[in-house]
Amino acid sequence: MGPFRILYLDMNSFFASVEQQLNPGLRGRPVAITAVDSESGACVAASYEAKAFGVKTGTSVRDARRLCPGITFLPSRHRLYVRFNLAVADVLDRHAELTHIRSVDEFQLALSGEARSLAGATGLVAGLKAAVAAEVGICLRFSAGIGPNHLLAKIAGKLEKPDGCRWLGPENMPEAIAHLSLDDLPGISEAMKARLYRARIFDIPSLHALDPRHARLIWRSVEGERFVRMLQGMEIPLIATERGGFGNSKVLAPEYRDPVRAYHVGRWLVEKASARLRRDGRVAARFSLQVSFLSGGTWARNVSCFPTQDTAIFLRLHRALWVRLWRSVRPGAVISLGVHLGDVDLLTARQGDLLLPLAPTELTRGEQVSKALDQINARFGDGAIRFGLNAPHPGFFERG
Template identity: 35%
Template sequence: MLMMLLDSLFIDFNAYFASAEQHLRPELRGLPVGIAPLYTDATCCIAVSYEARAFGVRTGTMVYEAKKLCPHINIVEARPSLYVKLHHKLVAVVDSCIPVDEVVSIDEMACSLTSRWRDPGKAAAIALEIKQAIARRVGPCMRSSIGIGPNRFLAKTGTNMQKPDGLVIIQEKDLPHCLYGLDLKDITGIGRNMLKRLQTSGIHTVKELCAARKKELHGVWGGIEGDRMYARLRGEFVPCPPTRRSSIGHSHILPPRLRNQSGALAVLHRLLQKAAMRLRHLGYFASCLSAKIKYVGGGRWKDSVNFLETQNTFDLVRGLSLILQRRKPVVDAPLAVSVTLTGLLAAHNTTPPLFDRKKADRQAALFRTVDAINRDYGGRTVYCGSAHRAMHAAPMRIAFTHIPDLKTERD
């Protein structure tokens, strides 16, 4: 068998949102910090600094519980746009050391090791160079765990093996025993459902997972993804299905009766909800929304907003409302509108939970139901209240079906 070379370097920032606040607000450095979400009433920590983790506070701990565990904890409201800005800076710094292949999530990046960097000594050197460059050019708070391995899966797994400020190299000779210290849930691709299925099949530890036959994993995963897991655990190179799409959008030329402000807004909202349904259908999350209005006189308006990756219509509607609110008044009549979602991430690459896990799960279930109803009864059967209001404001009845009572929206 050919010797497996190192192939992948993966960076995962530690307690990203909490570190970001400590970076942005030096008075928080060295102190326990818990980040609470911005856009929800949820009172649950979405990130926790290592100083607070020492008291048992974790991502997902309710704020009141966090205060009990760690009475002097600093609860900070999340500032997503600043974290996104910082993220772009970090990507640029890493990219100046080694080309970034893929931005996997707001706090994760994957790089390929080529030619001489595949040597373990050289790979470790580049990892240290990245850490130093970040400390020097961004700040010492932005610590990361770097994993290096013969495939991206193992490199990413390496980032879970040493935190904070880790550097782990997994070579062929370390496999599979180096993985035995991990819990099954630390393995990328094993979510809560898969964990249950593995347990039902008698696989309770990573050691048992590594010992399982290919056929067995094929059965547990219910298909080729099980074969992929088998190969990844052995350090084989397994190409992922690429993120083919870069945007999802819709545009519409307004019929004469809708060439007014409220008509344009109603259609924008409707297009957004259609795009959101497609986003979920295709299995993506978006982190940027832009909207355009063309006016009869030839004028144009365009604006966009960045946010943490989401596939939740409520988040997207809030984004659209935000940019519409900051639009300057225009006298011309609108002629055409469009909505585009970009910054797409495949669902398996996103990092749950960014917000209150329970609420996120509930809302995901809600939209699965809404999408199913719209598929079965037509795309206009159920939609969000914001579009409803906008449509009520439209002077003429548009060809939208009346909104059914969507109690669940009042979360």
């Protein structure tokens, strides 16, 4: 049996578990984490005690209170959860070979030596569970998946929750996951599921038996062939991808939903995204804005520009798109908004411009100012100096 190469760890009800770890009074009780402190908000995480009553991610606060009258609601503290993520990662890296932090609550490790056998891998999992409990907290538990590649290990990690450990490999595939639906597999969206149905692939055994070359045609990409070969147990390395862009999006709390207030949140998102663009040594040649309304509907536009990392330029483009939005639809209450810096490239690859004048890879004056502000904020704290008025909106519903 084996050899196994990948161990995938999925933290159990991570956000709620962190809160229960910090507050012993919450242990054993149903807890839900909310994005906004409002009855109209939704749960972004729930403890297993709450899940037993049917509360899950996406359940509205109103419905969660109805399903579980004794539930405790807590506002999301994303920075706190990131600190616990790093604490768990530190433990894993000291006891094993941590290769990827997949998300705030998922980790991927490489198996070697004795750990490539089933007995060795399960022994390692037991040791890691004990180490995390002792060094981070007894409430921090995870489910583990063992496999010959990252896809099967990730699927295995979802099979037994909480605190489980399962393995997948050619020896027990596809029978071990034949009960799952196609879209239970990571990477199979509703659109891909429909495409598979049109190809008369209705279940996982049929997908597992598919000729990988046929999968390439269904996916219209080599990713289909890679997916099926991994499902069949082949070791396929992860491919490093080029960064497609830098963005942030935000579901707004009620007090931020007025369009003027939402506009200032957007300015804050622009500053955050452009700062990350500079940290990565890149420039962007396209700015996009997306605004969704409480009454329904979404407005989205984008505009091109000279490749830049100047926050002031992106803020001007942000304002121009809001003006266009205001003139076209007269926005009502805003439920969410997002900004995105696209068409990115390395600063070192930027060509010069004789009209500015600007030499290749040279920073413009505005980019120099932006870089100076980054240095000030790094020393004195995020937001110590800003590009004019904005409205910081901390919270979980933030991506990018």
